[in-house]
Amino acid sequence: MDNSAPAPTKILYIEDDPASRRLVQRVLDSKGYQVVVAADGLEGISMARQHHPNLILMDINLPSMDGREITTRLRSLPNFSETPIVALTANHSAGSRELALAAGCTGFLTKPIDVTSFPSQVNAYLHGLADPLSANEKNEHLQRHAQNLVVRLENKIHELESANKRLRELDRLKSDFIIMVSHELRTPLTLISGYAHLLDEQVKQTENILSAEMVSGVAEGLNLGVSRMRDVVNEIIKVARIASGTLDLALGPVRLSEVVQDVYEEYREVVEKRHLNIQIGDLSKLPILQGDGTQLKSAIYHIFSNAIKYTPDGGSIFIVGRAVGDTVDLIIQDTGIGIPDNEHRRIFDQFYTLGSIEHHSTSKFAFQGGGLGLGLAIVKGIIEAHNGRVWVESERRDLEQFPGSTFHILLPLEQASQPATL
Numbered sequence: 185m186d187n188s189a190p191a192p193t194k195i196l197y198i199e200d201d202p203a204s205r206r207l208v209q210r211v212l213d214s215k216g217y218q219v220v221v222a223a224d225g226l227e228g229i230s231m232a233r234q235h236h237p238n239l240i241l242m243d244i245n246l247p248s249m250d251g252r253e254i255t256t257r258l259r260s261l262p263n264f265s266e267t268p269i270v271a272l273t274a275n276h277s278a279g280s281r282e283l284a285l286a287a288g289c290t291g292f293l294t295k296p297i298d299v300t301s302f303p304s305q306v307n308a309y310l311h312g313l314a315d316p317l318s319a320n321e322k323n324e325h326l327q328r329h330a331q332n333l334v335v336r337l338e339n340k341i342h343e344l345e346s347a348n349k350r351l352r353e354l355d356r357l358k359s360d361f362i363i364m365v366s367h368e369l370r371t372p373l374t375l376i377s378g379y380a381h382l383l384d385e386q387v388k389q390t391e392n393i394l395s396a397e398m399v400s401g402v403a404e405g406l407n408l409g410v411s412r413m414r415d416v417v418n419e420i421i422k423v424a425r426i427a428s429g430t431l432d433l434a435l436g437p438v439r440l441s442e443v444v445q446d447v448y449e450e451y452r453e454v455v456e457k458r459h460l461n462i463q464i465g466d467l468s469k470l471p472i473l474q475g476d477g478t479q480l481k482s483a484i485y486h487i488f489s490n491a492i493k494y495t496p497d498g499g500s501i502f503i504v505g506r507a508v509g510d511t512v513d514l515i516i517q518d519t520g521i522g523i524p525d526n527e528h529r530r531i532f533d534q535f536y537t538l539g540s541i542e543h544h545s546t547s548k549f550a551f552q553g554g555g556l557g558l559g560l561a562i563v564k565g566i567i568e569a570h571n572g573r574v575w576v577e578s579e580r581r582d583l584e585q586f587p588g589s590t591f592h593i594l595l596p597l598e599q600a601s602q603p604a605t606l
C-alpha cells in the first residue's frame with residue numbers, strides 16, 4: 185500500500201514585483217498549495233519546464249518578454265498546451281483581458297488580489313474553468329497580439345544590432361589599446377635597457393671606477409624609464425578601479441587654487457620648452473569644496489596635460505573658475521586642434537582616442553603626443569564619483585585654424601555622506 189501523502193498542487197507565479205510575489209505566495213501557501221516563483225519571463229519558462237506546475241499565474245507587464253509572449257511560448261511547448269495559465273495584472277484597460285486570452289491565457293484576474301476570494305478563483309481555474317472568448321474576438325485580438333509581437337521583435341533587433349555594433353567597436357578599441365600599451369611600455373623599457381647596458385660597459389671599461397657624475401646620469405635615466413612605466417601601469421589600474429566601482433574617495437576640504445597650482449608646477453618645464461602661454465585666473469576666491477584632493481588633482485592633471493598635448497607650440501591655455509549656486513565650475517580652455525562635434529561624448533569612453541593609432545607618437549608632452557585613451561575616462565570617473573559633471577565644448581577639429589577646446593568640470597561644494605558608487 186502506498187501511504188505517502190499526495191503531492192501538493194504546484195503553482196508557478198511569474199512576477200517581477202517582490203511585494204506581489206510575497207503576498208500571493210503567502211495566501212496560496214496557507215491553503216496548502218506549493219508556490220514557486222520566477223522574477224522574469226526567461227526564468228519563468230525554465231522554472232515551468234523544471235517544475236511542471238499544475239497552474240501558472242502570469243504577470244503581464246514584465247521586463248524583456250511580457251506575460252502574453254511567455255504564454256504564447258509556453259503554449260508551443262508539448263507539456264503546456266493544457267496547463268491553466270492565468271493572467272494576473274494591474275492593467276484593467278479595455279481589451280487587455282481579450283488580448284491575454286488570445287495569447288493563450290486560460291483566465292484573467294486583476295491586481296490587487298482580493299485575499300479572501302483569490303484561493304477559490306485559483307481553485308476554479310485548476311478545475312477546468314476557462315474564461316470565454318468568442319471566435320471573432322479571438323481572431324481580432326490574435327491579430328493585435330501578432331502585430332505587437334512583430335513590433336517588439338523589431339525593437340529588439342534594433343537594440344541587439346546597436347549593442348553588437350558597440351561591442352565590435354569596444355573590441356577594436358581594446359585591440360588598439362593593447363598595441364598602444366605595448367608601445368608605451370616599450371619606450372621606457374628601451375631607455376632602461378640602454379642605461380643598464382651603458383652601466384655594464386662603463387664598469388668593464390673603467391675597471392670599477394665610475395665617476396659620481398656618470399652614476400648619477402645613469403641613475404637619472406633609469407629613474408625616468410621606471411617612472412614612465414609606473415605612470416602607464418597606474419593609469420591602467422585607476423581606470424580598472426573606476427570601471428569596477430572601487431574608486432574610494434578620501435574626502436576633505438579642497439582648495440582648487442592650490443590643486444591647479446600643483447598641477448601647473450609639474451608642467452612648468454614643458455610649458456617653457458613648448459613656449460605655451462598659460463593664464464590662470466584668480467581661483468583663490470572660489471569656495472573651498474569637499475572632495476578627494478589627490479583624485480581631483482589627477483582629474484585636472486589629465487585635462488591640463490591634454491590641453492598641452494593638443495595645443496601647438498606657442499599656443500595658450502586659460503584656467504578660470506566660478507561659483508555657480510552650490511557648485512564650482514572650473515574651466516580649462518586651450519587654443520589647440522579642437523574636437524569634432526560628434527565626438528564630444530565618446531572621448532570620455534575608456535580606450536577611446538581620436539585618430540589612427542599608426543600616428544601615435546610616444547612622446548607624452550609633444551604636440552599631439554601619445555596617450556592610452558584612458559585620461560578622460562579617468563577624469564569622468566573621478567568627477568562623477570564626486571557627484572559632479574565634466575563636458576567639453578569645441579566647434580570642430582582643425583589642424584590649421586586651431587579652434588580650441590573648452591573643458592568644464594562642475595563640482596558640488598558638499599558631498600552626500602555616502603559617496604555615489606560609479
Ligand code: ADP
Pocket residue numbers: 486490491494518520521522523531532536537538539554555556557558559560561588589
Ligand atoms: P589620450 O590618451 O588619447 O589623450 P584621452 O582620454 O585623454 O586619451 O582623450 C581622448 C581623446 O580626446 C584624445 O585622443 C584626443 O583626440 C581628444 N582630446 C582630449 N583632450 C583634447 C583637447 N584639449 N584638444 C583636442 N583633443 C582632445
